[in-house]
Amino acid sequence: MSKDTSPSVHIMRSPLGRARGLGAAKSGAAHWWAERVTSVALLPLSLYFVVSVLILKGADHAAMAAYLGEPWNAVLFLLLIGTMFSHISMGLQVVIEDYVREEGKRLALLLVVKGGVWFLALAAAVSVLKLAFS
Amino acid sequence: MKDVREALMVGRNSEGKLVRRPLSPHLQVYKPQISSATSIFHRITGVALSAGTILLVAWLVAAASGDAAFSVVQAIFASWIGQLVLFGFTLALFYHFCNGIRHLSWDAGKGFELPDMHRSGRLVIGAAILLTVAFWAVAYIVG
Numbered sequence: 286m287s288k289d290t291s292p293s294v295h296i297m298r299s300p301l302g303r304a305r306g307l308g309a310a311k312s313g314a315a316h317w318w319a320e321r322v323t324s325v326a327l328l329p330l331s332l333y334f335v336v337s338v339l340i341l342k343g344a345d346h347a348a349m350a351a352y353l354g355e356p357w358n359a360v361l362f363l364l365l366i367g368t369m370f371s372h373i374s375m376g377l378q379v380v381i382e383d384y385v386r387e388e389g390k391r392l393a394l395l396l397v398v399k400g401g402v403w404f405l406a407l408a409a410a411v412s413v414l415k416l417a418f419s
Numbered sequence: 420m421k422d423v424r425e426a427l428m429v430g431r432n433s434e435g436k437l438v439r440r441p442l443s444p445h446l447q448v449y450k451p452q453i454s455s456a457t458s459i460f461h462r463i464t465g466v467a468l469s470a471g472t473i474l475l476v477a478w479l480v481a482a483a484s485g486d487a488a489f490s491v492v493q494a495i496f497a498s499w500i501g502q503l504v505l506f507g508f509t510l511a512l513f514y515h516f517c518n519g520i521r522h523l524s525w526d527a528g529k530g531f532e533l534p535d536m537h538r539s540g541r542l543v544i545g546a547a548i549l550l551t552v553a554f555w556a557v558a559y560i561v562g
Binding site for chain 1: 422462465466468469472473475476479480482483485486489490493497509512516519520522523526554557558561
């Protein structure tokens with residue numbers, strides 16, 4: 286491709302849209318941006334998780350407790366749990382909003398899923414903390 | 420009609436009768452393409468991985484509960500059905516991981532040319548399979 290030297294506008298939004306800033310969602314690009322930020326954080330964290338799973342394959346309780354008793358492992362697991370479940374929460378929200386049309390059903394499903402994700406995230410985090418401090 | 424948006428999809432046929440106009444796109448008339456397939460699989464694996472975190476939580480909660488609970492969970496994961504589910508989990512994870520990088524490069528404005536997009540799609544599928552095979556090779560041969 287030849288180098289384009291003509292002047293061009295890279296911004297796809299109208300000046301008024303940019304000034305008002307928030308769009309139809311009333312929260313601007315915050316949700317979209319947070320989804321990308323967590324996804325970037327999850328690249329190294331999920332590789333760490335995969336390696337941890339290989340190390341802990343077939344481990345007995347003592348080995349598992351010793352692994353999560355190491356502060357760095359506990360910290361990385363907590364980071365993984367935090368970023369992973371917020372990424373999941375945002376991702377599932379988008380999927381539900383795309384496919385569930387009816388307002389009441391959509392709201393109910395969003396509440397159930399968000400609540401479930403918080404429950405799982407806390408269960409995982411408390412378990413890691415318990416092993417980290419025992 | 421329950422939703423005001425449906426009003427936009429009502430028309431009249433040649434006899435003047437009110438009809439519900441068809442919704443576009445008609446998924447069934449499209450030939451499956453690597454672009455649409457990788458896209459929908461990103462969603463499917465995302466939802467599957469979300470459900471799969473229940474396994475991770477069960478693993479951690481069992482470890483925090485004690486020796487007996489943890490042995491039970493480890494035995495379930497080591498059984499053939501457990502290994503099959505975990506195999507599916509790793510394949511979904513590596514696919515979502517690789518295709519996620521592809522999406523991030525699109526977000527940065529790169530790789531939109533059709534040949535590039537088809538090439539990166541094939542690359543993602545290949546890399547996901549390769550990483551899954553490598554993971555299980557390490558798990559069974561080295562571990």
